[in-house]
Amino acid sequence: MKSLTPADGPVDVTRFTLYSMIPGLDTYAVSKLDKKKPALKITIISIVALLVITGFLMYQMINDPELDSELNKEMRAEMVYEKYLPLTIFVIFGFLAIYLPIISYLVNRWAKEWNQKFEK
Numbered sequence: 001m002k003s004l005t006p007a008d009g010p011v012d013v014t015r016f017t018l019y020s021m022i023p024g025l026d027t028y029a030v031s032k033l034d035k036k037k038p039a040l041k042i043t044i045i046s047i048v049a050l051l052v053i054t055g056f057l058m059y060q061m062i063n064d065p066e067l068d069s070e071l072n073k074e075m076r077a078e079m080v081y082e083k084y085l086p087l088t089i090f091v092i093f094g095f096l097a098i099y100l101p102i103i104s105y106l107v108n109r110w111a112k113e114w115n116q117k118f119e120k
Contacts (some may be wrong), residue, residue, distance in 0.1 A: 016032070021103075034114075049095075050092075
């Protein structure tokens with residue numbers, strides 16, 4: 001496995017931008033560009049926002065009057081799948097639709113800045 005130390009020379013901007021869209025490889029790309037701290041801050045803020053929104057959905061589900069305890073388990077499960085599963089999927093895809101372009105743009109910009117250091 002390659003080390004997660006900064007790159008020794010210029011990097012391929014396109015390849016690193018693609019890496020930023022793949023979980024796991026995004027960490028590799030950011031570490032090679034020596035931008036671990038800013039990327040970690042962005043990731044933590046994004047995950048906290050996702051958890052808050054998901055927690056709000058779960059709170060709505062818990063307090064839903066239609067899901068009272070008089071229903072049997074199969075009916076409750078069907079209601080949850082019909083009502084809250086699409087919302088949860090929407091939240092996850094919405095999160096990815098916002099997070100991935102932002103982190104891709106930043107990695108692209110950081111890779112260009114990294115390459116400028118070696119042009120001098």
